[in-house]
Each structure stands twice: as structure tokens, then as C-alpha cells.
């Protein structure tokens with residue numbers, strides 16, 4: 001089944017931005033690790049937060065859903081352990097990585113699995129670092145990949161090393177498990193730290209839960225003391241990656257649009273989408289009293305040559321490729337090597353698919369890994385393309401936006417996957433009269449390329 005999406009001539013209206021997936025997942029996890037009752041308001045309900053809830057219930061958390069909030073009774077570190085724990089992470093990197101680390105402290109073995117995309121993602125730096133801390137973990141099928149069995153009962157503590165430019169989730173996973181270690185845990189990071197705002201989110205969550213964690217100014221050394229998680233009440237902010245699809249569409253059409261559910265105080269790296277639109281000549285204004293963001297696109301916006309360093313906003317990189325297709329000039333994105341290790345190699349996916357539509361976009365490689373692109377935009381394209389989502393929800397959503405201003409309808413695989421992070425995606429775009437229809441037939445070229453290997457280790461203190 002594929003989705004046919006008709007182009008639109010205008011994009012106006014009032015749109016609701018969903019709550020943050022990473023913040024909801026962290027809040028559920030921290031509440032599970034704490035003793036007592038926590039309340040999470042404005043939580044996001046989507047498949048990947050469900051995956052986190054299911055994993056946390058497997059550890060013994062009680063999670064009750066109410067309209068607009070969750071009540072969670074945590075484990076206080078006394079995890080359910082019947083000797084038969086299997087944790088299914090589906091496609092969620094965060095669930096797999098945090099659960100693999102936490103399984104080290106359960107007395108009995110735990111199997112942690114994932115879907116086909118997850119089993120292709122790089123896990124070896126995390127597994128090696130956990131082994132350095134005393135964990136006993138084995139890959140079940142292919143060394144360095146999911147699924148794994150963590151034999152449990154061992155997280156001694158000490159020093160471990162991780163690369164900074166593969167995934168921040170390795171650091172996040174060890175930070176969440178570290179308070180349960182027998183001795184303090186130290187993490188040393190090699191090279192520049194990418195996706196730093198996600199580590200900041202983790203540190204914020206841990207500190208709010210009373211965990212004793214320190215970090216060096218350059219974010220390359222962390223130390224966690226054995227400590228107890230305390231319960232907390234958390235309000236989740238808006239999700240700027242999800243917002244980026246609506247905001248990018250807003251930038252492609254002149255006129256005024258209003259976004260609700262936006263407090264404008266989040267420190268998510270992806271909130272960079274708002275200043276990026278400003279640089280492209282789009283006017284934005286937060287009204288913090290009314291929780292809205294108003295976007296005004298003048299007819300002469302999106303002109304010039306732009307360079308964006310995406311080191312701290314990896315998830316909006318596919319959205320930027322979609323936007324760049326319409327820049328009157330060039331849009332160059334650098335610093336995005338972690339996107340190669342996401343569900344798909346995201347820049348290669350966007351380059352491959354946008355090229356099918358006639359977009360002049362070229363990838364950029366650094367040390368053998370695709371880490372950026374340059375796109376020379378045009379005002380429109382003929383359309384009539386069969387787009388593949390490469391097994392990745394964010395590729396589908398970005399291509400959907402890219403197709404809106406083409407001259408004829410396009411066909412898409414993977415539309416069902418909006419349920420992973422943004423279930424109301426079609427509802428929101430329908431407000432701007434985007435017409436979609438399901439079309440029978442096999443997906444075009446649905447398979448993403450095979451497993452991605454961890455790059456050779458960079459020495460600590462190295463480049």
C-alpha cells in the first residue's frame with residue numbers, strides 16, 4: 001500500500017505541535033527507576049513512547065494513562081525479575097540502548113531485542129563500554145548488534161570510553177544505569193560530542209531525579225555516584241522535530257500560520273529550526289502567554305546561500321533537505337554524521353529520493369561517512385515520483401513536505417510509520433487541505449541498505 005499526496009497551492013491555518021517524544025521517553029524511564037509516584041503531564045502518545053512504557057512495565061513499573069497525563073509508580077531499583085524477561089525495543093534506539101544498560105543490574109539474564117532497522121544499527125561501542133564497567137553481554141546473532149542477552153548481576157562501575165560522533169544515546173544509556181553501579185561510573189568521550197542537547201536532556205532528567213552527576217565543561221567527561229532516583233512531576237515540552245515538518249511547509253508558502261502547543265522555552269537542539277527559518281527570511285514570533293508561534297512567510301524569503309551546522313540538531317537534517325530543494329540559492333548542511341547511524345542513513349536517503357524528483361542535491365562525506373549535503377534549489381519540480389522511505393518515518397515525513405510544492409501528485413511508501421512519533425501528522429496537514437489517498441500495490445524499493453558498522457575507534461582526546 002502506498003499513499004498518493006496531491007500538491008497544494010497554499011498553506012495556511014492553525015496547527016497543533018505534538019509533545020516531545022524524547023522528553024516523554026526519558027520521563028517514563030526516570031519515573032520507573034524512582035521509588036514512589038510520579039506524574040507526567042502533556043506526555044506524547046505514540047508507538048515509540050508505548051515501546052518505552054512496555055519496557056518499563058517489564059521492569060515492574062505501574063503506568064496508568066489519564067487524559068493529558070500519566071501516573072507512574074516506580075520500582076525504586078527493585079526490578080521485577082522472574083528470570084524470563086524479554087524486552088522488545090521495536091525500532092527505538094533509545095529503548096534498546098537504555099534497557100541494555102539497565103539489564104546489567106538485574107540478577108537474572110535479560111534478552112533485549114528490536115526490529116529489522118534496529119538490528120542494523122551500530123551498538124558495539126555501547127556493548128564494549130558496558131563490558132568495561134563489568135557487564136556480561138553477548139550479541140545473539142551478529143557481534144556488535146541487537147538482539148543481545150545481558151546475563152545480569154554485574155555493573156561494577158569504573159571508567160568506560162565512548163565515541164562522541166556515533167550516537168549520544170550510548171552516553172545517555174550509561175548515565176541512566178550508572179546510579180545502580182557498585183562504584184562511581186566515569187565516562188570518557190573521544191572526539192567532539194554530537195547531539196549534545198540530548199545528553200543535556202538526560203543530565204537534566206537525572207538531576208531532577210536527585211542523581212549525583214557531574215560533567216566537564218567540554219562534555220567529554222562524566223561521573224555518576226551511586227545514588228537513588230526520586231520521583232518527580234514533569235511537564236513535557238513541544239517536539240521541535242515533529243514541528244519542523246509543519247514549520248518547513250509553512251516556510252514554503254507565503255502568508256501567516258499559527259502553531260499551538262508551543263511554549264518556546266525548550267532547550268531541544270532541534271528548536272534551531274525556528275532561528276533557521278528566520279535566517280531564510282521567514283518571520284517567527286512566540287507568544288509565551290498564549291503558547292503559540294506565529295510564522296509569516298514573505299514572498300521574497302528563501303533567497304541566498306546558507307550554511308547550517310547540524311551537529312546539535314541531527315533530527316531536522318532530512319527536513320532541511322526538503323526545505324533546501326526550494327531555496328533560491330544553495331543550502332549547505334554539515335556536521336550531521338550521526339544521521340548515518342539512524343534508522344536509515346538519512347542524508348543518503350534524502351539525496352537518493354530527492355534526486356529522483358530532479359532536485360540538485362549532493363552528499364558530502366567525511367572519514368568515509370556521509371555527514372552533510374549541498375542543495376541548489378528551484379521554485380518547483382514536475383512531481384509524479386514514487387518515493388521510498390528507506391524504512392524511516394522521518395524520511396517519509398520530510399519527503400511528504402518536499403512533495404507538496406511539486407506540480408503533480410507523488411506516491412509514498414511508509415506513510416503508516418507516522419504512528420512512531422507523530423500520529424496526528426495527517427490530521428494536521430489536512431487542516432491545510434492536503435489531500436491524500438491510499439493506493440494498492442507493492443512499495444517501491446522499500447528496503448534500506450544493510451547493516452552499518454561502527455567506525456574505527458578514535459582515541460580519547462583525539463579529533
Ligand SMILES: O=C(O)C1=C[C@@H](OP(=O)(O)O)[C@@H](O)[C@H](O)C1
Nearest residue numbers: 022094167168169195198314338
Ligand atoms: O536520546 C534521544 O532521545 C535521541 C538522541 C539522538 O540520537 P543520536 O545521538 O544517535 O543522533 C536523536 O537523534 C534521537 O532521535 C533521539
Ligand SMILES: C=C(OP(=O)(O)O)C(=O)O
Nearest residue numbers: 091092093094342343394
Ligand atoms: C531515530 C530516532 O529515534 P531513536 O534513535 O530513539 O530510534 C528518531 O526519533 O528519529
